[in-house]
Amino acid sequence: MNTDPTTYFDELSTALRAAGVAEAQIASTVAELTGHLAETGTAPEEEFGPAAVFAAQLGGTAPAAGAPVAEAETWTWTADIYSDRHLLAVHGDEGWEVERLDTLGRFVCRRVPGSAMRWEYRRELISGRRRARVLAELEPEGWEMCGEWVLYAYFKRPKAASEGPAAELATLPAKPKGWLYLSTRGRWMLAAWATLLVFLGTAYLIGALHMPSYVAALIATSGAAAAAYGTKRDLVKGTDDGKTTAKAR
Numbered sequence: 085m086n087t088d089p090t091t092y093f094d095e096l097s098t099a100l101r102a103a104g105v106a107e108a109q110i111a112s113t114v115a116e117l118t119g120h121l122a123e124t125g126t127a128p129e130e131e132f133g134p135a136a137v138f139a140a141q142l143g144g145t146a147p148a149a150g151a152p153v154a155e156a157e158t159w160t161w162t163a164d165i166y167s168d169r170h171l172l173a174v175h176g177d178e179g180w181e182v183e184r185l186d187t188l189g190r191f192v193c194r195r196v197p198g199s200a201m202r203w204e205y206r207r208e209l210i211s212g213r214r215r216a217r218v219l220a221e222l223e224p225e226g227w228e229m230c231g232e233w234v235l236y237a238y239f240k241r242p243k244a245a246s247e248g249p250a251a252e253l254a255t256l257p258a259k260p261k262g263w264l265y266l267s268t269r270g271r272w273m274l275a276a277w278a279t280l281l282v283f284l285g286t287a288y289l290i291g292a293l294h295m296p297s298y299v300a301a302l303i304a305t306s307g308a309a310a311a312a313y314g315t316k317r318d319l320v321k322g323t324d325d326g327k328t329t330a331k332a333r
Contacts, residue, residue, distance in 0.1 A: 089121060092128035092135055099139030106199040108181070108242075112252070115226060115245040157197070157259055162190040166267035169207055172238070176203035178257045182240055185231030190263075191238075195256065202243040202251040205230075210237045 093114050100110050121128060132138045159180065163171050172182070172191070179200030180193040206227065208218045218237070219229070227239040243251035 087127040087129065089118065089128050093118065095135035096139050099136050106196060108196060108199045108201055111242050112201050112244040115242050119245065156194045159193045159259055160186070160190050161193070161260070161263045161265065162188070163265040164267055166269045167265055169205070171265055172205035175260070176205055176240075176243070179203070179253045182230045182238065185233050185238065189233040191231070197256055200253045200256055202247070202253060203240050204243050204246065206239050207236055208239065209235055211235045
C-alpha cells in the first residue's frame with residue numbers, strides 16, 4: 085500500500101494528465117485531497133484506493149473526446165507597490181493566474197474558461213539571506229514563486245488549498261480593459277516628478293534658470309533618485325496604500 089502522499093499524488097496527477105484533465109483542475113483536486121488527508125490523518129491509498137483507479141473515477145472532469153477545448157485568455161498588467169497586493173487579490177478571485185513577471189515587472193496572466201479557479205497571492209522580500217528562509221517557510225504550504233522583481237518575489241497558490249470547493253468559479257467576469265494601475269500615492273509621486281521636469285525644462289528654455297544644463301539635469305536626477313529611495317523604503321517596510329484608488333490606463 086502506498087502511504088507516501090507525495091508519491092501518491094504524483095501518480096494521481098500523471099494519470100489525470102494522461103486522461104486530459106486540465107492542469108488547473110489537477111492542482112485544485114490535489115490541493116483539496118491534501119487538505120482532506122491532513123484532517124483525517126489517513127494514508128492516501130487507504131482513503132482513496134490505488135492512484136490509477138481513483139484517477140479513472142475522477143476522469144469525468146476531463147473534456148469529452150472531440151469536445152472543443154476553451155482557449156486560454158491572456159492579460160498583462162502592472163501596478164505600483166502600493167496597490168499590487170490588493171489588485172492581485174481582486175484579479176486572483178476572478179480566476180487570473182500569474183504565470184510570470186516580464187522584464188518590465190508586469191504581471192503576465194492567463195485563465196481558461198471552464199476550468200478557471202480562484203488564486204491567492206502574497207509578496208515577500210527575498211533580498212540577501214531572506215530568500216532561503218522565505219522559500220523554506222512557504223513552499224511546504226503550497227506557495228509557488230511566480231515572479232521576481234528588484235527586491236521582492238510574488239507567490240501564488242490555488243485558493244482550493246485554503247477554501248476547498250468554494251474556490252471554484254462558476255462564471256468569469258469580463259477581461260479587464262486596463263493594464264496600468266496606479267495608487268493615489270503612486271500617482272502623486274509621478275506627478276511631482278513630472279512637474280519638476282517641466283519646471284526645469286521651461287525655466288531653462290526661457291533663460292530664467294541661470295545655471296548650466298548639467299546642474300538642471302542633476303537636480304532632476306536627484307528628484308528621481310529620491311522618489312526611488314522613498315519607494316524602496318516603503319517596500320522594505322511593507323507599506324501599502326490603505327486608501328488605494330487605483331485607476332486603470
